[in-house]
Amino acid sequence: RSHALAAGLFALLLGAAAVLSAWWFGGKHEATREYTVVTTKNVTGLSLQGQVRYRGIRVGKVEAITLDPDDLHNILIRITVSKSVPVTHGTTAKIGYQGVTGIAHILLEDTGDDPQPLPGGDGPESRIVMQASLIDQLSDGGSETLAAAREFLVNANKLLDGExxxxxxxxxxxxxxxxxxxxxxxxxxxxxxxxxxxxxxxxxxxxxxxxxxxxxxxxxxxxxxxxxxxxxxxxxxxxxxxxxxxxxxxxxxxxxxxxxxxxxxxxxxxxxxxxxxxxxxxxxxxxGPPKRAPGPGEAGYSAPPAVQGAP
Incomplete structure (x- = not known):
């Protein structure tokens, strides 16, 4: 009977140690808040457990990526962020890429427009709207840029023809x-x-x-x-x-x-x-300068003498 009690106690201690190890190595020992990032753009390269960075510093990770059941155009990205990070109503999110690997991460930045703290949780009040990344901007404006470049080249060829x-x-x-x-x-x-x-x-x-x-x-x-x-x-x-x-x-x-x-x-x-x-x-x-001789009709004018033999 004492052996059974010892075995049971050992099993309980082993289970508690396993749970404690899982909690420690799972990164749950730090106090965090949950937020939802909403975007209508593609999230290529972003995966579960992807990094969340605040002004370049790693402060959390991606917990889930799902479609919005109320609006399938939206993608909901569930993230956990350390409570020490000042997430406010002026905080924005973008997708950043690490080097040339194509691995994406969530980049949080604060515009300073609204310093009121943003509460964490599951409700819509904890949502952060994602801004277009540089790649999104290039992709959206790429077709217009290429069309303008093509038109420029056509006009340049006309301007620089042989004639x-x-x-x-x-x-x-x-x-x-x-x-x-x-x-x-x-x-x-x-x-x-x-x-x-x-x-x-x-x-x-x-x-x-x-x-x-x-x-x-x-x-x-x-x-x-x-x-x-x-x-x-x-x-x-x-x-x-x-x-x-x-x-x-x-x-x-x-x-x-x-x-x-x-x-x-x-x-x-x-x-x-x-x-x-x-x-x-x-x-x-x-x-002083000599006076000009009076002309015909002026006072003091005298006609030149007639030349003899003139008709």
Whole structure:
């Protein structure tokens, strides 16, 4: 009888040890909560006992994968998650894939939109809606992307046919010639601008000597000095424009160079008129420019004498 009692006690202890071992190695020793992830997408690669990760950390596993009896379009994924994980109403789920093995896992992330804790359990209040994964997005948009790429290739082939390539070659040749001419013109303009400061300094010195000889600044000298200053200003602006690396090339330079060239040309013509007047009538430096002879119908006009023998 004592032997039977000992045998029974041993059997009870052995059974308790077996249950304890199964509980320990089955991972049930950690306090968990149950949630249901709902998705309408495929769950290829996801299996029972698959990992559940929260921001990359393993926090649980997949317990069951079934179809929703109320809506067969939905797939219900039952997961257990450690109670230490802050699952909230703002928590979302995605399917992630491990390397190139194709093994899938559930990835939980918190958007922070609603920090209220999400209760675990079997009811609909414990459901987490699964978001589309990167593979789902690529799969959904893949057909549209391929169609757009195919249309692009067809249009590219039409654009780059033999006739259009010949047209492009002609345009490039003309553009190269135009650019070469423009660069040559800019080079000549740079050379001219390099000579301008010395010429203007020499002219300023000449005007200063003329003013000293005249004993005062006459209107003609004042006009000449103002024109020299304006020429120097426009010359500096053109030189700065040509040296500006952010100007955008010859095409962008052309309108501004045209405007500054017009100002430079106008000032040069006025200065040339003043200098020609000083050359032809040096006395105008003191007495001012000679008065224009009155024309027919104006006061003081006298007709030229008639030539003898004229009919």
């Amino acid at each position: 259009n390539r010949r047209h492009f070659a002609g345009v490039l040749v003309n553009l190269e010639a135009t650019t070469a001419n423009a660069n040559a013109a800019v080079s000549q303009l740079r050379q001219l601008l390099a000579q301008t400061p010395a010429s203007l300094r020499l002219l300023n010195a000449t005007l200063a000597r003329a003013e000293q000889a005249a004993g005062k600044a006459t209107p003609l000298l004042i006009e000449a000095r103002e024109l020299v200053v304006r020429l120097q200003t426009v010359s500096d602006r053109v030189d700065h424009l040509l040296g500006d690396s952010s100007s955008g090339g010859i095409a962008a330079l052309a309108p501004r160079l045209n405007q500054l060239g017009s100002e430079l040309s106008a000032n040069s013509r006025q200065l040339n008129r003043v200098l020609r007047l000083l050359e032809e009538a040096p006395q105008s430096l003191v007495f």
